[in-house]
Amino acid sequence: AQTVTQSQPEMSVQEAETVTLSCTYDTSENNYYLFWYKQPPSRQMILVIRQEAYKQQNATENRFSVNFQKAAKSFSLKISDSQLGDTAMYFCAFMKQLGATNKLIFGTGTLLAVQP
Amino acid sequence: GAGVSQSPSNKVTEKGKDVELRCDPISGHTALYWYRQRLGQGLEFLIYFQGNSAPDKSGLPSDRFSAERTGGSVSTLTIQRTQQEDSAVYLCASSLGSGLGYTFGSGTRLTVV
Numbered sequence: 357a358q359t360v361t362q363s364q365p366e367m368s369v370q371e372a373e374t375v376t377l378s379c380t381y382d383t384s385e386n387n388y389y390l391f392w393y394k395q396p397p398s399r400q401m402i403l404v405i406r407q408e409a410y411k412q413q414n415a416t417e418n419r420f421s422v423n424f425q426k427a428a429k430s431f432s433l434k435i436s437d438s439q440l441g442d443t444a445m446y447f448c449a450f451m452k453q454l455g456a457t458n459k460l461i462f463g464t465g466t467l468l469a470v471q472p
Numbered sequence: 473g474a475g476v477s478q479s480p481s482n483k484v485t486e487k488g489k490d491v492e493l494r495c496d497p498i499s500g501h502t503a504l505y506w507y508r509q510r511l512g513q514g515l516e517f518l519i520y521f522q523g524n525s526a527p528d529k530s531g532l533p534s535d536r537f538s539a540e541r542t543g544g545s546v547s548t549l550t551i552q553r554t555q556q557e558d559s560a561v562y563l564c565a566s567s568l569g570s571g572l573g574y575t576f577g578s579g580t581r582l583t584v585v
Contacts (some may be wrong), residue, residue: 391573399561401515401576447514458567459505459528460574462514 358383360450362463369438369469376423377433379448379465387412387453390424390431391460396444403444407431409453435468443470474498476577478564484583485554493549493580497566504547505574506539509561518562521547554584 359382369375381390392404407415407424414422419439423432435442445467449460475494485491497504506518517531521541532538536554541547551558561581565574 365474374493389573393576399579399581401563401565401574403573403575406573458503458569459517459520459531460515461517464514 358385358450358452360448360461360463362448362466363414364466365464366467366469368469368471371438371440373438374436375438375468377435377446377448377468379431379463380432381394381429381431381448381450383429383450383452385452388450389453390422391449391451392420392422392431392433393447393449393462394442394444395465396441401447405433423456429471438470440470440472442468444468474565476566476575478562478577478580480580481578482581482583483568487556487584488553490550490552491582493551493555493562493564493582495547495549495564495577497545497564498575499545499548501566501568501575502544503567503569503574504541505565506547506549507563507565508533509563509579511560515563518549551582554582556584558582559584560571 361380388409390407394402405417415442419436421434446464448463479494502523507515519539520528536552541570544554561579563579565576567574
């Protein structure tokens with residue numbers, strides 16, 4: 357069974373600085389997808405970034421980028437130039453590429469607080 | 473619609489009562505998922521619908537939980553004889569296909585008193 361581990365329950369960063377959130381996962385699959393979701397106090401889960409395991413190039417979306425290390429099964433999220441609106445819970449998630457159910461398996465989350 | 477819509481936003485119910493939670497996915501999305509999020513925890517998969525295929529119910533925690541999806545669109549999650557441990561946020565999501573990620577609704581916060 358696949359598992360996703362986020363070892364940092366809480367993180368804090370000063371506005372405009374850079375922060376990295378850690379995520380590791382365990383799977384025997386070779387092809388899969390990885391995601392980072394953001395959940396602000398509004399409860400809305402927002403897709404931040406996705407990575408296809410067969411792609412070696414790290415995904416980037418504006419201020420958000422990942423460091424995907426497939427051999428190490430690591431998928432960290434870097435947020436550059438942190439903004440107050442980045443304050444939220446961040447979830448790392450895994451999805452098998454093939455399978456009857458394309459369900460997301462989530463980590464327990466990291467609560468990020470951006471300080472002014 | 474433009475997004476995934478869930479109702480009610482909040483629900484308080486007495487222990488032992490039945491509740492129904494509704495999810496209206498994005499038009500055209502064939503896949504629909506229900507997740508449960510207990511306070512301070514991650515998301516726990518409950519059930520998955522894909523088109524006309526039989527749903528994957530492997531995440532439902534007990535036979536008090538059931539869900540249906542009518543006409544391949546709106547879904548209802550029903551919890552019978554609610555217990556206090558059912559208190560959580562219930563999130564619905566829909567998707568066009570695998571690997572594309574899901575679009576989530578804002579959830580229903582269920583409180584069983």
